[in-house]
Amino acid sequence: MSDIPQDVSSVQLTALVVNCTLKPSPAESSSEVMGGQLSTFLAERGVECESVRAVDHVILPGVEKDMGEGDEWPALREKVLSADVLVFVTPTWLGQHSSVAQRVLERLDAELSETDADGRPILFDKVAVAGVVGNEDGAHHITAVLFQALNDVGFTVPAQGCVYWNGEAMHTTDYKDLDQTPEKVSASISTALTNAIHLARLLRESSYPASS
Secondary structure, X not given: OOOOOOOOOOOOOEEEEEEOOOOOOOOOOHHHHHHHHHHHHHHHOOOEEEEEEHHHOOOOOOOOOOOOOOOOHHHHHHHHHHOOEEEEEEEEEOOEEOHHHHHHHHHHHHHHHOEOOOOOEOOOOOEEEEEEEEOOOOHHHHHHHXXXXXXXXXXXXXXXXXXXXXXXXXXXXXXXXXXXXXXHHHHHHHHHHXXXXXXXXXXXXXXXXXXO
């Protein structure tokens, strides 16, 4: 990797936060709170961020880029393709990621057959991090599912690229109810996103090579 410049800090990056809460706007959402914290961290470091609440959009079931009349995924897809960093945030329900998160993953499946001018998968050179919230166990399982799916379609996951919070089991306190962000969550935000920014800048300067 000797062709990578020693200083890539000047590379302008963009990020898209996809919030997969089940709650339509303007309902309060713990996923929205965490997504906002992740977005703020990125913006404070010069990354241009945009956030979308997937449940507010008509994302038809299927595994194609465009499922036809009424499908709002194509516009969201363009936002995904334009971003250097995808921040994928989901709540935990019954120990699993949300159905909205699964719908987004299924629509990303279409990118497996999309390639650029060099024959590389179109999502190569893009970075993905995950955020998971819930007052029950499941964050590690969900992270494993998200990272496998996102890596399958071409995203690169940075070291320690997940931020999660699990509330006490069988209690009703949500992440949005906390008076302050737990220290370990703040540390995870810093690590995951610092690594994501670093990796995204490197990939912008030196793309993955085309397969022979």
